[in-house]
Amino acid sequence: MGEFDLIRRFFQRPAPAGVDVGVGDDCAVLAPTPGQRWLVSSDMLVEGRHFLSTVDPARLGHKALAVNLSDLAACGATPRGFTLALALPRADEAWLAGFAGGLLALADAHGCPLVGGDTTQGPLNLCITVFGEAPAGQALLRSGARVGDEIWVSGTLGDARLALEVFRGSVALDGAGFAAVREAMERPTPRLALGQALRGLATSAIDVSDGLLGDLGHVLAASGVGARLDVDALPRSAVLASQPVALRHLCGLAGGDDYELVFTAPPGARLPDVGVALTRIGVIEAEPGLRVVDGRGEAVAHGLQSFDHFSS
Structure with a gap:
């Protein structure tokens, strides 16, 4: 199974509303909502550092996206989409089916479609960049705590x-x-x-x-x-x-x-x-x-x- 077959089989899906172009082109094209501000966060998960080699792939897929969505939650954002950069030692179909299943189930639950990314061969490494929106001036930040709060x-x-x-x-x-x-x-x-x-x-x-x-x-x-x-x-x-x-x-x-x-x-x-x-x-x-x-x-x-x- 080649790289592009892998993407089409496990990760490519029809682009939902708000995504003009999703997986399969050089860039995703997202339609911003008037009056909103983009919030963007990236997290990397490395085998042996962030997760055990024995972890169930469906659970790994879930967690890989969950930790990024948690950053959006901390800022009060609504998810809009995410990209996935995935390094794999080999194209293991059973592993990919489990991983994609856990990843995309959580994505569907929160209306956060996969809109692009990259795959390559190498030590198992996952990097997700997530995109969200919040009304202008309303994003939660770390810098607003006041004495007495x-x-x-x-x-x-x-x-x-x-x-x-x-x-x-x-x-x-x-x-x-x-x-x-x-x-x-x-x-x-x-x-x-x-x-x-x-x-x-x-x-x-x-x-x-x-x-x-x-x-x-x-x-x-x-x-x-x-x-x-x-x-x-x-x-x-x-x-x-x-x-x-x-x-x-x-x-x-x-x-x-x-x-x-x-x-x-x-x-x-x-x-x-x-x-x-x-x-x-x-x-x-x-x-x-x-x-x-x-x-x-x-x-x-x-x-x-x-x-x-x-x-x-």
């Missing part, structure tokens, strides 16, 4: 890191517990409806990809503020909540791969109900830095850092 997070934190620790052999879970945290690791849910509902309400937002400490730190740096974070308030699944304190802290504060939204909002703000739990985990302060405390307000020494590709 409350810090909120969606869903639960830490399950993806707990699954990684099981794969590493440092933690043992029963079958049901491992299945639950593995699902969180391999099939994250991009919080697009929440991000869109937060436009005009949240003062800042970011998705948790590298760990809460580091990602919230980006908001603080961009906004020129500090924060107090209550580690006991972090929302955890029942599986993670049953683990020792040190492991709970590791997974919740520095785990990453959660793809939940962390956002700030004024006290008393009426938060949207989009079917996902929202938990208040802290407050923005004037003093620079991020202070981690427990439920009694006492400082928590943790020594943890979020993931960094060039220091981890």
Whole structure:
């Protein structure tokens, strides 16, 4: 099977509304919506660095797009389309069918068509660029947090890191517990409806990809503020909540791969109900830095850092 047969068989589909030209030409041609601004994000997933070689290809396809859609969610954007650059060791038809199935099922669920990309032979590597729109002046950014704002997070934190620790052999879970945290690791849910509902309400937002400490730190740096974070308030699944304190802290504060939204909002703000739990985990302060405390307000020494590709 050649490169262009591969594209036609697994990835080429009719262009939907808003896409004048999709897969199969030198460039995609997208029709912008009047009054909207483009939001664009790229993420690369490398075998052995971002995912295990044994991962189910359908789950890998899902996650490859989900992590990009999560960036759009953090900015309050509506998806419009994406491109895929795919390096493959070989053209394995069964693998491609699973991967394309997981990828395009999530794309269909969020109205985000594949509009182009590239394929080549090489070590397994996935790079997706996603395009979205938001009304002019309404995109959520990292730079708007204000002193007195409350810090909120969606869903639960830490399950993806707990699954990684099981794969590493440092933690043992029963079958049901491992299945639950593995699902969180391999099939994250991009919080697009929440991000869109937060436009005009949240003062800042970011998705948790590298760990809460580091990602919230980006908001603080961009906004020129500090924060107090209550580690006991972090929302955890029942599986993670049953683990020792040190492991709970590791997974919740520095785990990453959660793809939940962390956002700030004024006290008393009426938060949207989009079917996902929202938990208040802290407050923005004037003093620079991020202070981690427990439920009694006492400082928590943790020594943890979020993931960094060039220091981890």
